[in-house]
Amino acid sequence: LSYKVSIIGAGNVGSFLGLSLMKAGLDIVQVYSRSLGPAKMLASSCGAEAVQELHTLKKNSDLYIIAIPDDEIRGITSEMIDFKGTVVHTSGSVSIDVFRGRAEKFGVFYPLQTFGETKQKKPEQIPFCLEASDRETRKLLEETAGMISKNIYFLDSEQRKAAHLAAVFASNFTNLLYGFSEELLKDSGLSFDLVRPLIEQSAFKVRVSSPENVQTGPASRGDISTMKAHLELLKNKPELFEIYTKFSKLLAKKYTGKDVEL
């Protein structure tokens, strides 16, 4: 099973998919990016041609994977109307309808994961959320995702949007909390290393459990004197003070059933 793939976009997602599919044995034909530097870098790793102009995209690939910012997807599809291959985007939030009237075979190829410089710890577990215009495309996307991961889901555009929103809470907002933690440690001359094992264990706990069954900490115990002592430490940090108060009240209410005054 080998077919020709073109990657549109050379950012974190495009790079991960291009490299993974190349390693899986697919023929990465071209990598497009408005900026030639990233296109060249990814293309050279994939044995592909780097292109910077949309009109130089070859029209005979089997699969075009669009991995560019959400608000640029619609614009690019209008340049690809006469392409024969299947066209997919990789966005959590953009409906499959963006392709209607602009492609014959199309779909969504959304890896629900955070991508960046860090290597993927377990690429074979990345949930791929797929959606397809037709049965043949469904099969193509399932096979393609299956070359990278064992976790394949078919979600419609509404479900995918909800999954993306859930991911923002589970990852993006969580990472902001990690950052607050680092800030607080630094303020006291302490290293972020102090909480790294805690972060790892906290994520480990929900690998099989539901988060609500593994909650710990002063707020869920209704330990008002500790919460007040913490707020005292935050009195010069209004944003963190507000977040601490909000989260602690929610936790205390949920686990002790009582409204706490802080």
Add this chain to the structure above:
Amino acid sequence: LSYKVSIIGAGNVGSFLGLSLMKAGLDIVQVYSRSLGPAKMLASSCGAEAVQELHTLKKNSDLYIIAIPDDEIRGITSEMIDFKGTVVHTSGSVSIDVFRGRAEKFGVFYPLQTFGETKQKKPEQIPFCLEASDRETRKLLEETAGMISKNIYFLDSEQRKAAHLAAVFASNFTNLLYGFSEELLKDSGLSFDLVRPLIEQSAFKVRVSSPENVQTGPASRGDISTMKAHLELLKNKPELFEIYTKFSKLLAKKYTGKDVEL
């Protein structure tokens, strides 16, 4: 190196420490708890005697580890004034001064970790934050913690309180966000499994990096249309709506330099 240890409190922390020190070869003499059930369970696993009355605590242990709720520590120390051994508590927030005038050799033995039913993934990495009344106690606590972990820190009571606060953000509040994520998935008929790999990778990313260098997501990209679409999904969930707005504004400001209207 073996000495007699008594564990006061048979909750998550007391159980972890009792079992770990037993496995390390120490002699766990007694386990005290107000509730006999938990005391018996832990004691039987440690080859210790379970006791439910403070006056039945033997006075000749080398080390007493108090692992009970913060607001009960002061009370219990007043029952131990004539004890000869070293007395420590395991709290992040209670000052070492709670022991002054009530014990001769005392300290703090605080494992900065979240404990519960889930096994500890890497116990040897748990940061132990120690504080000691004197040089001899310092050595005893360092040796004892060293039987469990390689990560030993000496923090004073102020630093420890800041570390505990940082831990609340990194773990307790993070777990609440995991719970919101599960709630949103369930509302759309989806499984929490969809974000479990994401949670693992998000924690993995900060094992060596600083959180602020690995931030991803629509808010940090200033992707207003995605943020607005997410808020539309949250319009019947005022708490999540408020948190989403707050966190997204903070992230957008931090990473794009601009205030966003949502």
